Amino acid sequence: MSMLALNDGPSRILTLPRRKSVFVVVNSSELSDEDLLVRIGAGDRTAFEAIFNRYAPRVKSYLMRLGAGAAAAEDLAQEAMISVWRRAASYDAAKAKPSTWVFVIARNAWIDRLRREKVALAYQLANPPIEESQEEAPDAAVVRRGDESRVADALAELSEEQRQVVRLSFFEDNSHSEIAARLSLPLGTVKSRLRLALTKLRAHWEQYS
Amino acid sequence: MSPRHHPSADILASYATGTLDPGFGLVVGVHVGSCAKCRAQVSAFEATSGAALNDLPQAQLASGALAQTLARLDQIRFRPVAPDTRPLLERLPLEPKRWVAPGVWVAAVNTPRSAEDRVYVLSVGKSALTARHEHSGAEFCVVLKGAYRDELGVFAAGDFAFADSDVNHQPVVEGDQDCICLFATEGRLKPHGLIGRLAFELADV
């Protein structure tokens, strides 16, 4: 998908007859998220509806956990899904899983909102590196990431318990003691597991650097 | 040269999940922007978060949310925005510099100030002495320009430093350049000595 088509706006892509015919036969529910994103990148609204139905309620849930009120979370979730539509043409399945890609868009929508409301500063401000090339497009922070297979390798080194503890602490802003209660584990176990998980992940990355 | 001092894994995890307070996220973001190693680690935490997103309970959307979003797709005109390629120091919304001692200036980063957090840029010239200070809360620091040295070693451009209530240190400028750092601090610093008092009380950062 060329940048030119993106700049022209996805709705105009739909006016090209040769693109319309591509979408006719396939039932979106049978497609993987990767396939759906590729189709959205080409302007397919049916594919967008499928991705919306799958992710918008979860994105709203995540935003509420970050501290957004229900109304703000609703609005932001819609905004994030609009970004999904806008940016789908640049989605690269070799670089990120759909869930990771959508997550980063949702997180950036939250940070961006904080900035717009002048409650605080944006991460985006900090994204261009100090000494490295700054040739990136504004959306590049969303795309710029490690190779997904390396990420998978790093994750594979975590035990299921470690992953669970990490997830609970990431998403639910739980104190360690709340996590302990939830998992029926001693507090010390939760703490050491979390620390171990993080240390393992870091050790994994160090071997690549 | 890639940075040698990095944020801890739990700081990077908070950054990746969007739960770090934004002033602190800004400091971490500067480091991550110049450190391939931490960028890779942030990517791993983002992948964990993406997987966790799938496991989150689904919030109830407003009725007609999909139709509303589809309507918004039609209204929005997308136009490319040129990336802002100015150096970070020029892009930061800084309050006017205040000289607090010969060779030392401080400028608050323009954020509506919360009661406790402070975000500011501090520049210390080669021959100036910095304040020995203690911390009552967490302090994140990233070097933007130049270098300093303290008990933990030399910190140069891109290096990240974390301090909390256990730390009582006196950094000194290393090399011939002014050392410019971006700070986010939680709680009140307890500066010792003249420059510290000037910077944190008179200059009101």
Ligand SMILES: [Zn+2]
């Ligand atoms: Zn680093």
